[in-house]
Amino acid sequence: MAGDPYAALGLTRSATDADIKKAYRKIAKTDHPDLNPDAAATERFKAASSAYDLLKDPEQRRRFDAGEIDEQGQERPQRRTYREHAEAAGNPYARSYGFDGDPDLSDVFSDLFGGRAGAGFRQGGFQQGTGRDFHMRGQDYRFSLEVDFMTAAKGGKTRITLPDGGGLEVTIPKGVRDGQTIRLKGKGGAGMGQGGPGDAYLTVSVADHPDFRREGDDIFLILPIGIDEAVLGGKIAAPTIDGPVNLTIPKGASSGQKLRLRGRGINGGDQQVELKIVMPPTVDEDLSRFMEEWRRSHGYDPRRGMTS
Known part of the structure; x- marks a missing residue:
């Protein structure tokens, strides 16, 4: 990456950590x-x-804001004056100012490269092959990955495109949560020398489902039932993430009543089913006549006891 990392995210240096994360997710x-x-x-x-x-x-x-490292995370060489170079140990033209023991230049390179380049430096100059002694771990890759609700719940596979244009098949673990990060060890950028490759990190975003909702490992479902099913009860097919199962509706069921399907959630969680009575598309004459007769002999006030 060249240039200002803040500009790459559309931010200034006053941005908060939350601003940085939000800007990255938006670009992704x-x-x-x-x-x-x-x-x-x-x-x-x-x-x-x-x-x-x-x-x-x-x-x-x-460290970047302080100028200690560049936009690639590499150490910035520290400026040294001519006198400092001239006085370095091993310099045949060094002058003495009344004291000995000036730091060897190898210490400077140790500071710059974390000790990794020191093997290629020798007092009084450089030895051949310094570049071969430089080792650096590869860059980590970060992705935002959206998966559908069922893949997150049951697990599955998907493919992502790497920055170099290559593809990578990713296994989505069963029960992955929205916002969870998956680490793919060794799937980042290539390292230098003996430095190993970086890792790839996938921040998962789980898409909504038209019927199911997740809280922890429990699944929530609003299940429509007809007025006859509410009155008479019976067994009906209720959808779950693993397919439909029979659910017993009690006689006289009401909207908002909740039933539980044990073990039908994620990773051993339950499925909570909330009943919702739905009227038929059209109230015909037969239904109207029946309800009028029923109300005359069995009418009741469901709002009785409520305060006005």
């Missing part, structure tokens, strides 16, 4: 290669992913 939803095949969108998504990977970590963000 519009410019992810799986959602937008436009080349410019892919580049925006790559830049945003790199920016988020840097700024999400408070310490990395602090």
Whole structure:
């Protein structure tokens, strides 16, 4: 990623951690290669992913803001004056100012590269092959992945497009929750030298279902029943995430009454069924006449006892 990571997310340096996460999710939803095949969108998504990977970590963000690391998370070389170089140990032209023991330049490179480049440095100069001794872990990739309700509930497989254009099949674990992050070890960017590859992190967004709603591991369902089923009761087919099952409706059931199907939720959870009495599409003459006669002999006030 080149340039300002804040600009890549459409933010300024005063942005909060929540602002950074929100901006990244917004870009992912519009410019992810799986959602937008436009080349410019892919580049925006790559830049945003790199920016988020840097700024999400408070310490990395602090160091970037302080100028200690660049936008790629690499150490920035510290400026040294001519005198400091001249006085470094091992310099044949060094001058003495009345004291010895100036720090060896290898310490500088140890500071710059975390000790990883020190093996390629020798007092008085560089030894051949320094580049081969530099090791760095690969970049982590971060994606926003939307899955349908049933895939999240029962598990499944899907494919994502990596920043380099390659594809990766992902196994969605059974019962994954909205907002949960899945780690794919070693599926990030390639490392340098002996540095291993980075990881890929998938933040899951679970789409709504037209009938089911989830709370924890329980599934909630509003089940319509007819007036005859409410009055007479009986067994009816109720949908679950594993297919329809028989549910016993008690005689005289009311809207809002709740029944439980044990073990029919997610990972051993239950399914809660709320009954809802639904009138027929048309109230015909037979039904009207029956209800008029019934009301004359059996009428009751369901609102009795309510305060006015």
